[in-house]
Amino acid sequence: MNIVSIADSLAERGYLIVPQFLSSAEALNLYQYAQTLHDSQWQLAAVGRGGQQTINTNVRGDRIHWLSSQHDLEHAYLSKMSDLREGLNRELFMGLFDYEAHLAHYQPGAYYKKHLDAFKGRSNRILTTVLYLNPEWQRSDGGELVIYAERGEVLEEILPTLGTMVIFLSDRFVHEVKVGRRDRYSVSGWFRLNASISGVIDPPR
Numbered sequence: 001m002n003i004v005s006i007a008d009s010l011a012e013r014g015y016l017i018v019p020q021f022l023s024s025a026e027a028l029n030l031y032q033y034a035q036t037l038h039d040s041q042w043q044l045a046a047v048g049r050g051g052q053q054t055i056n057t058n059v060r061g062d063r064i065h066w067l068s069s070q071h072d073l074e075h076a077y078l079s080k081m082s083d084l085r086e087g088l089n090r091e092l093f094m095g096l097f098d099y100e101a102h103l104a105h106y107q108p109g110a111y112y113k114k115h116l117d118a119f120k121g122r123s124n125r126i127l128t129t130v131l132y133l134n135p136e137w138q139r140s141d142g143g144e145l146v147i148y149a150e151r152g153e154v155l156e157e158i159l160p161t162l163g164t165m166v167i168f169l170s171d172r173f174v175h176e177v178k179v180g181r182r183d184r185y186s187v188s189g190w191f192r193l194n195a196s197i198s199g200v201i202d203p204p205r
């Protein structure tokens, strides 16, 4: 999918789903890489902001691994998303300043309850991206991403299938990850504004 149609969908609806954002080969590489990470390279995901960050496995039970440019494969993904950032700035004048992302691993039984990724005017996270890495995911495996509309009605139920990307406005769509029956891998990321310009600061990780 090209940058113009991505930008168009975002401007029109505030979210979109791109089924083959990465080729199967590219997505499989990330999937296999995720499995090579040692326990010590994963951390329990936190909820809340800034000084209020806590671990609450009743809210979310995934483990995460922040991407950095030190590692080639992580760098390749970050760099692809940086191209997307520049494209969105060009098409939509979004003024997106940077991008942060982590791998996430939901073990069977794990979930992430309904939440927003950003609160209006109180966060520099603007756009959420989630890339899925799971070959042959079936509906019976659970683990859907459910996106809700303003009045609480279900807008989308997305299977976390290899290569699929979801992009949405971080402060607009309540969403949740349903309980899954298989190990579920993904890369969550956020395009952000420059905190010193927007006057709001998201948690240092």
Ligand SMILES: O=C(O)CCC(=O)C(=O)O
Residues within 6 Å of the ligand: 104, 112, 117, 130, 144, 145, 175, 176, 177, 186, 188
């Ligand atoms: O993995 C997903 O489908 C969504 C994850 C999510 O909501 C998040 O990381 O904030």
Ligand SMILES: [Fe+2]
Residues within 6 Å of the ligand: 115, 116, 117, 175
């Ligand atoms: Fe989220």
